[in-house]
Amino acid sequence: MNKIKQKYVTRKTLKVNEKNDIDSIIEIFQKFGKKYHVITTTLEPDIQYQTKNTKITQTYTKTILQENMNSMIKKLKNKGKITLIIIDNLNHENKEVNKKIHKLNKLKNVKTKKIQEKDTFKTLDEIISGGVK
Numbered sequence: 001m002n003k004i005k006q007k008y009v010t011r012k013t014l015k016v017n018e019k020n021d022i023d024s025i026i027e028i029f030q031k032f033g034k035k036y037h038v039i040t041t042t043l044e045p046d047i048q049y050q051t052k053n054t055k056i057t058q059t060y061t062k063t064i065l066q067e068n069m070n071s072m073i074k075k076l077k078n079k080g081k082i083t084l085i086i087i088d089n090l091n092h093e094n095k096e097v098n099k100k101i102h103k104l105n106k107l108k109n110v111k112t113k114k115i116q117e118k119d120t121f122k123t124l125d126e127i128i129s130g131g132v133k
Contacts, residue, residue: 012036014128015050017043031121036128044079051128058085058120061097065090069100076110083127086114 014036016028028049029038043049049056064072064086076082086101105112115123 012051012128014038015041015043017041017048017050019043019045020048032125032128035125046075047079047082049124049128053081054127055079055082056085056124056127057082058087060087060089061094061114062089064100065094065097067100069103072100073103073107076104076107079109081109082111084110084112085120085123085127086112087117087120088114089117 014028014032016025016038018025018040019042020028025040032038044055047055047057076084084104090097101112101114104110113123113127
């Protein structure tokens, strides 16, 4: 085995969509480059990160509030195992958003995690390492 492969054999691989914002790609390499084998690659549209068996994407609560629930469910059903990080950017609790998130959680292949924006990298790290259920 060559030296490069040996270096990454014990690390988990994090694939980053090359269509992400260049600043976010650089930030991911800075935050996770020493802990994970981070590579940029072409992923499915709307998927930002991928580990061995889980696709990860981020969205905002305002986006969920504005999105049609049926189209959102249709998109997510076809993606395989996916974790949806929902960044709370509403100033107040919204029952409609909570209902939509609850419906998304009922899908077999979807896990959701509602967070504050400052917790994004900590949550992403938990998901990659397998700590989020």
